Amino acid sequence: MENIRLLSTSMVQATTDKLTDVRIELTQCDLKLLLLGAIQKGLLFIKPKSLEDQNLLIHHLRTSLSRTLNFFNPLAGRLATVEHDDSTVSFFIDCNNAGAQFVHAAADGVTMADILHPLYVPPIVHSFFPLNGVLNYEAVSKPLLAVQVTELADGIFVGCTINHVAVDGTSFWNFFNSWSEIHRGLDHISNIPVLERWSLLNGSISPPIRLPLSILNNCSDTSIPSPLQERVFHFTKGKIAMLKAKANAEAASTSISSLQSLLAHIWRATTRSRLVEHDKEIDLILFIGLRTRLQPPLPESYCGNGVVAGTVTLRRREILEHGLGFVALEINRVVSSYTKNKLTDTLESSLKNPGLLTMAGIARNKSLAISSSPRHNVYGPDFGWGRAVAVRSGPANKFDGKVTLFPGLEEGSTDIELSVVPETLKALENDLEFMDAVAMSSDF
Numbered sequence: 001m002e003n004i005r006l007l008s009t010s011m012v013q014a015t016t017d018k019l020t021d022v023r024i025e026l027t028q029c030d031l032k033l034l035l036l037g038a039i040q041k042g043l044l045f046i047k048p049k050s051l052e053d054q055n056l057l058i059h060h061l062r063t064s065l066s067r068t069l070n071f072f073n074p075l076a077g078r079l080a081t082v083e084h085d086d087s088t089v090s091f092f093i094d095c096n097n098a099g100a101q102f103v104h105a106a107a108d109g110v111t112m113a114d115i116l117h118p119l120y121v122p123p124i125v126h127s128f129f130p131l132n133g134v135l136n137y138e139a140v141s142k143p144l145l146a147v148q149v150t151e152l153a154d155g156i157f158v159g160c161t162i163n164h165v166a167v168d169g170t171s172f173w174n175f176f177n178s179w180s181e182i183h184r185g186l187d188h189i190s191n192i193p194v195l196e197r198w199s200l201l202n203g204s205i206s207p208p209i210r211l212p213l214s215i216l217n218n219c220s221d222t223s224i225p226s227p228l229q230e231r232v233f234h235f236t237k238g239k240i241a242m243l244k245a246k247a248n249a250e251a252a253s254t255s256i257s258s259l260q261s262l263l264a265h266i267w268r269a270t271t272r273s274r275l276v277e278h279d280k281e282i283d284l285i286l287f288i289g290l291r292t293r294l295q296p297p298l299p300e301s302y303c304g305n306g307v308v309a310g311t312v313t314l315r316r317r318e319i320l321e322h323g324l325g326f327v328a329l330e331i332n333r334v335v336s337s338y339t340k341n342k343l344t345d346t347l348e349s350s351l352k353n354p355g356l357l358t359m360a361g362i363a364r365n366k367s368l369a370i371s372s373s374p375r376h377n378v379y380g381p382d383f384g385w386g387r388a389v390a391v392r393s394g395p396a397n398k399f400d401g402k403v404t405l406f407p408g409l410e411e412g413s414t415d416i417e418l419s420v421v422p423e424t425l426k427a428l429e430n431d432l433e434f435m436d437a438v439a440m441s442s443d444f
Helices: 054-068 112-116 123-128 136-140 169-183 213-217 237-250 258-273 316-321 323-336 340-352 422-429
Strands: 004-012 022-025 039-046 078-083 088-095 100-107 145-151 155-162 210-212 229-235 281-289 307-315 368-372 390-393 402-407 414-420
Touching: 004 054, 004 123, 039 112, 039 169, 054 100, 054 145, 054 169, 078 136, 088 213, 100 123, 112 123, 112 155, 112 390, 155 169, 210 213, 229 422, 237 258, 237 323, 258 281, 258 316, 258 323, 258 368, 258 402, 258 414, 258 422, 281 323, 307 316, 307 323, 307 340, 316 323, 390 414, 414 422
Parallel strands: 100 145, 281 368, 368 402
Antiparallel strands: 004 100, 022 088, 039 155, 039 390, 078 088, 088 210, 145 155, 229 414, 281 307, 402 414
16 A cells, blocks of 8 residues: 555634633643543545545535534634743643644545455554644644545545544544534534533532643653554444343343443453463553533533543453453442542542553553443544445554444444554454454445
């Protein structure tokens, strides 16, 4: 496959300046992600035979993006900082309408089959995304939002990079769906974002949160990343139902969910496939949704981070010796433990001790980190070309043990995009118990 050819790069601003000079303070859940990378997700569409002239198509996409930014004005802004006399710093979003980045590119000679048919995700997919390698705190001089439209021989890939301090997965996909609605000619969007940031503890407007400057001054990561391979594994609704039934039967429970059963299956398999000491503690890192758990609850359309990190820790021997039900029930217990009181304690603690997440910290102990969700409206966006045939993610926040969850094309199915070192992936593929639940990846 040939390289990407960049055709144009430009900045796109909102058409209205009604929110210009508005300052949006960030919550502890937003700030926790300063040292990580952006959310990078993209959709692959079949190129319609009646596709308009490519220059006109790009013009329409730029115009519709500009109109969409009228609803998501902060994404056209930049991060800004205020340094205080006590050696602390505050971050906020400056809604200055500096603009989002828009990239038009072509992957000459690359077909959709070149992307979908290989067993492993081809490396060229990462070049379908803009702002690769940019960390969230760097948005003081970089766009909060960048999109790249890459033309393939028979398809169109729309890659989107949004600073993770500004959005979580739910608000990311709300933006993507809203852009497609505006592009189809709608004057209004289905799910208008709530842009104000509230204090997650009492529902009032969020005050500035001060971070020690030392946190940012010591943020360099000198570790050498492992060479990774990525593969998408497809799980049908029926196979997931079988895992759920097995997990609940083994645990004598009725409370283990489909997702918890699937995660337990993946965690056990990756643990079997890795060379780890038998008594070593291993973490499963989950992101727990806050929107419905807080009191008062956050609106579903809240445009910010409505998640906190939760960790399930087990020894390798426990994961392998006690079976699917035991592991799934441990995941269920941790998720269920996030009651209103525990969330209050967690959020208060992060105000008093504002430690930031780092890739090195997440990757320790041969962790498995779960991101995204099969509940996100991934296949909702329709720019007038029909529904996407596949979703892929960019290189941001990838490490040996990253699991990205997506809904499958068929209702009730789930795709997992797994990033691990090649030897782990090969061992997984030879693991009969794991592969028995895996179906052939959905195709177009």
